[in-house]
Amino acid sequence: MNKNILLGLAAAGCALLGACEEKPIPIPELNVGSRNVLVEELTGVQCPNCPDGTAALVNLGNQIGENLIVVSIHAAPGYDKPYAESKYDFRTAKGSELANFIGDASFFPAASINRRLVPPETEPYLPRQIWAGIINEDLGEAPPVGVFLETSFNPVNRQLDVEVTLAPESNLNGEHRLTVLITQDSIQDYQKVNLEKIPDYYHRHVLRDILTQSTGDVIAEPLTANAVITKKYTMILPVNWDEKHCDVVAFIHHGTTPNKEVLQAAETHVLK
């Protein structure tokens, strides 16, 4: 009987541990090409853990450079209300519409990366642990369409003109949408950081307004290889927005649930 037991143990050991010697997986270099990655971070002035997420994105931005485009949407349910002492209210109706359109977030910090659904997650808002990996994954992909931005700003009447050019690399079938929005960086105001209320926190990449529909304008023109589609938008920048820190972000994406994936994005400063 003891012999049987030993044989059984040996067989189990071989099956389980026979291949204990593990080959290390090669780690690739950070691959930054022509693909830009859009990160839409869901945040709020009273969200205690969100600044950790923002810091992680700032670090990634420093490393990746202009290929990483971050938009901070102040619409985290239950956490987005400003304090009585706050100078600004970063919430906007369009921002809330946009946040709801992307999906449901049930933890914070949360951000969508190119609005991708990453199984087994069931919503595009992803936990911080996987942001860097997904961003890097997308950076290595070639964009199927080019997005180019031109802006001009008149400091006298504060008119901002935006021209977006879309240049597909191949024929793109199905519905595609274009979203154009304005962000403002480095706004100093109250923010909850863990348990503390910080009065002079620098809010990054704050979504200010959306020039298209929040869900994106459906592109009626066929997206065929070598075609060039141009869209123009105009707005008057409110006086309390510091144009030096404002950016225009444009991106082309799918727009029907569950596929809202962003194909390519572009960002440019309002002042050059």
Place this chain on the structure above:
Amino acid sequence: MKKHLLHTFTLSFICLVQLTAQENGGRISGNLQSNGNFFITDEKIGATGTPQYDNQKFGAESWLALNYSNWGFDMGIRFDMFNNSNLLNPTGSFTDEGIGRWYIHKEIHKFDLSGGYLYDQIGSGIIFRAYEERALMIDNALLGVKVGYKFNDRWKIKAFTGRQKRQFNTYGSIIRGGSLEGFVKLDTVKNISIAPGFGAVARTLDEESVNRVVNEIATYAPQDSTGAQYNTYAMTLYNTLHIGNFSWYVEGAYKTKDVIYNEFEEKVTGGLGKLVNTDGYTAYTSFTYGGGGLGITLEGKYTKNFRFRTDPFQIGVQGQINFLPPMARQNTFRLPARFSPNTQELGEKGFQLDARYAINKKLSVGLNVSDIYLLDNTSLYREIAPEVTFKYKRKWQLLAGLQVLQYNIAVYQGKDDYVHTVTPYAEWLYKFTPRKSLRVEAQYLNTEDEFGSWAFALVELGMAPHWLIYVSDMYKIQHADKENFPVEKTKFDGLHYPTLGIVYTFRANRFSLAYVKQVEGINCAGGICRYEPTFHGVRLQLSSSF
């Protein structure tokens, strides 16, 4: 295709049950558990800001299981349903329904064969435990096959392979493992025996997880960069020694290099949290003695880097392959249970002593001591709780205790520093008649930390065998010098959290309806905890076995 197969299986199962119900020999059993929550917004206590409070107003969960045994086969199927449920994520909403479990089991001579969604564990679960804990939304059944073989009455071996369940899906990683367990009677007269065991589990990451791991690591600075591999192996050796009234369990486990997420490690580029590739180990022992009115359990545990998940990106209660035994008791009274420790997979050491002594038939005393540290000797949790129980004939019974607690809320909940509490508590049970009883609870949690002190009282009238009516209130004691504290600490001052409920029991069926106001806190089971947000609303619960 998968759904189609499941529906075919369900239909076949129902047909089989119908067919064989007409014959003798078959045995059908089952159970139903349903929860319904009506959410009522109350901004004062923070019952707001979730989809249920803002829009949905109602959330429900239900599990209906049916088991059938015949011809040496055991089989079962379970329907799970979640409608706008906050069980998966306390601040989110989850809706889905489907077959939550099915299984088939058959014993053929010395072989034991199972397939489907399987619950099982090796040893105390340190390297593998597939189990269900509905209150925490843990259901990490293994979808796979298991083969067992009994050499004789004393020795058995098992092997299994599969993928871990995730709601109505599975994780990509493959888990496989096995164990050999025995029982040897060394001395029949002196009642000495040993029950040794050995187990091993391997996890192979799927391609998608590997890609995610390497893409994540590729963004790290060279100083933070770490290696990665497909396979991780965990092995455990355990034994229970019985000598008369003594019992001693010991288990030691080792895990080979594994990429795990360490939320406390800082990257050189700044920011907390990064992937590390490291091996880990854990040791657990428990010593128990029972006899002559005395019962003692002494436990100890040491853990280093023993986080074992289906992939390194799973957080909270998701994707846990193993279970590390907790080093603190599960308090049942409301206020002593307010600060419960979450098992630290990345590193902790601690011990727990639980002793009971019956002085005579009327009077018994107890003491529970728990002391847990991080590996750098930072104190995490210290609980000292003496308790006394006095029974007066069969008329009434009084239980009184005192909990002295030090709780590292910075580590467990990411806020403040330490919470120090002193909580006296008492429970008095009075029997008017053998069927009619009154139970009264009173507790006072005294602290200057977190939100400050709380008081709790409960009165419960029992009319056996059917009815139970209870009313309770948890009250936030006001700070005497409120203006000296930040608003965050005093925001619940003076608030009442009343509950009023009724329970009806008929045989194995239990219905309960309650109006509940419940403060935010931590809900734990077996050292696994999750945040429970404030609740205000009506709770309807039904459980039934047949």
